[in-house]
Amino acid sequence: xxxxxxxxxxxxxxxxxxxxxxxxxxxxxxxxxxxxxxxxxxxxxxxxxxxxxxxxxxxxxxxxxxxxxxxxxxxxxxxxxxxxxxxxxxxxxxxxxxxxxxxxxxxxxxxxxxxxxxxxxxxxxxxxxxxxxxxxxxxxxxxxxxxxxxxxxxxxxxxxxxxxxxxxxxxxxxxxxxxxxxxxxxxxxxxxxxxxxxxxxxxxxxxxxxxxxxxxxxxxxxxxxxxxxxxxxxxxxxxxxxxxxxxxxxxxxxxxxxxxxxxxxxxxxxxxxxxxxxxxxxxxxxxxxxxxxxxxxxxxxxxxxxxxxxxx
Amino acid sequence: xxxxxxxxxxxxxxxxxxxxxxxxxxxxxxxxxxxxxxxxxxxxxxxxxxxxxxxxxxxxxxxxxxxxxxxxxxxxxxxxxxxxxxxxxxxxxxxxxxxxxxxxxxxxxxxxxxxxxxxxxxxxxxxxxxxxxxxxxxxxxxxxxxxxxxxxxxxxxxxxxxxxxxxxxxxxxxxxxxxxxxxx
Numbered sequence: 001x002x003x004x005x006x007x008x009x010x011x012x013x014x015x016x017x018x019x020x021x022x023x024x025x026x027x028x029x030x031x032x033x034x035x036x037x038x039x040x041x042x043x044x045x046x047x048x049x050x051x052x053x054x055x056x057x058x059x060x061x062x063x064x065x066x067x068x069x070x071x072x073x074x075x076x077x078x079x080x081x082x083x084x085x086x087x088x089x090x091x092x093x094x095x096x097x098x099x100x101x102x103x104x105x106x107x108x109x110x111x112x113x114x115x116x117x118x119x120x121x122x123x124x125x126x127x128x129x130x131x132x133x134x135x136x137x138x139x140x141x142x143x144x145x146x147x148x149x150x151x152x153x154x155x156x157x158x159x160x161x162x163x164x165x166x167x168x169x170x171x172x173x174x175x176x177x178x179x180x181x182x183x184x185x186x187x188x189x190x191x192x193x194x195x196x197x198x199x200x201x202x203x204x205x206x207x208x209x210x211x212x213x214x215x216x217x218x219x220x221x222x223x224x225x226x227x228x229x230x231x232x233x234x235x236x237x238x239x240x241x242x243x244x245x246x247x248x249x250x251x252x253x254x255x256x257x258x259x260x261x262x263x264x265x266x267x268x269x270x271x272x273x274x275x276x277x278x279x280x281x282x283x284x285x286x287x288x289x290x291x292x293x294x295x296x297x298x299x300x301x302x303x304x305x306x307x308x309x310x311x312x
Numbered sequence: 313x314x315x316x317x318x319x320x321x322x323x324x325x326x327x328x329x330x331x332x333x334x335x336x337x338x339x340x341x342x343x344x345x346x347x348x349x350x351x352x353x354x355x356x357x358x359x360x361x362x363x364x365x366x367x368x369x370x371x372x373x374x375x376x377x378x379x380x381x382x383x384x385x386x387x388x389x390x391x392x393x394x395x396x397x398x399x400x401x402x403x404x405x406x407x408x409x410x411x412x413x414x415x416x417x418x419x420x421x422x423x424x425x426x427x428x429x430x431x432x433x434x435x436x437x438x439x440x441x442x443x444x445x446x447x448x449x450x451x452x453x454x455x456x457x458x459x460x461x462x463x464x465x466x467x468x469x470x471x472x473x474x475x476x477x478x479x480x481x482x483x484x485x486x487x488x489x490x491x492x493x494x495x496x
Contacts, residue, residue, distance in 0.1 A: 024398070025398065027401065028382065028399040028401045028402075031401055032385075035436065036436075036437070037435045037436070039435070040432075040435070041385070041386060041431070042387075042390060043390075070385075297399075300385075304390060
């Protein structure tokens, strides 16, 4: 089926069959990265801008490789070197970049809704690479792709997402995605980082990791954002580690063929014990590898075809 | 909108005879059959390719591997399509470097698919030669491309369509000329 959206702003606006289309397309792109000539001419002549108002290495370079393997031209703008530091507004920055006729702009911004706002006035295809604590759709898609590689089907999978749910855009996008695909999701974390409102999304909440992990098919750990620790969401890193870190002992309570995921960057010895991070059950590096294929699929689906209706 | 069938050009025995004849030509022309590999273009080129491989096996007892090529990413009309085509997998589990590659498709028309297929193939490695086999050549070329082995030359008008049906996916072996409805 055809993919009709002009922008990719979040998982929330996608239907299950559109998600399946993206994942199926990514299957085909996966093979390209294993070739000796890792490049196809599909997006030749297209220009893509990576506009990052927040630091990122993984997502930015993953998008960059994806674009290059499709033969698009891509340039990177980072906050430090751009003119927002000289007082230019977000809108003016985008309008100025757009004057150079790019076809797509990939945006990461610390404000939730920034990419949606950009899509209201931009002519280009806008792709959300993370907006505040709102959404990070390509991360959720690559997580789904990785799970599908291992588990074939989402129906009735038990997925637990552990850690700083409050600040995590990855968690939000994944909650939407896993819910649409029919998985059972449980969120786990200390009360201050696990808002009760999330029950509205049809997920379970649990403050107790030892209880929640029983029978899980997928254990997704989130990074504890050490820089936020100053705000005292939990008493100490040490206490957090005692209660919420994934250790080999805890992981034994999950299903035997369970997998360990993490969107990265990991804090070795904080949310993941070192042996768990390197365990054979960890698909963390697989996630990074799959990210390129998934982003190639997203670029291909958005940039192909004639002008289409804007995102609803 | 169902296409109107104008003529049934080939049936199962005719397709079989054409494939037999082309197989003989392939064997004549490729002294070193062991260096031959077959690459079928999605979708029906795959099945034509597999049949040719089987016929060579029957006649000469040589196993010819068959790969699958998806040319979507190499199309030249990418920006003009209303919606993008679904990309499917390219599955070529052998090296094409220094091989004699037999490219196989069901219908040869404008030649643009074959141009895309050759570009795609060369990105996978440098074959020694590329030969082209098609079941039907319906004319109207837009590029300087011709087939080495042709099952049947079929002069058509541009508004007509040629449909090849193969047992493997269509439950029947036949070649039809069809026309969009509403045209006299």
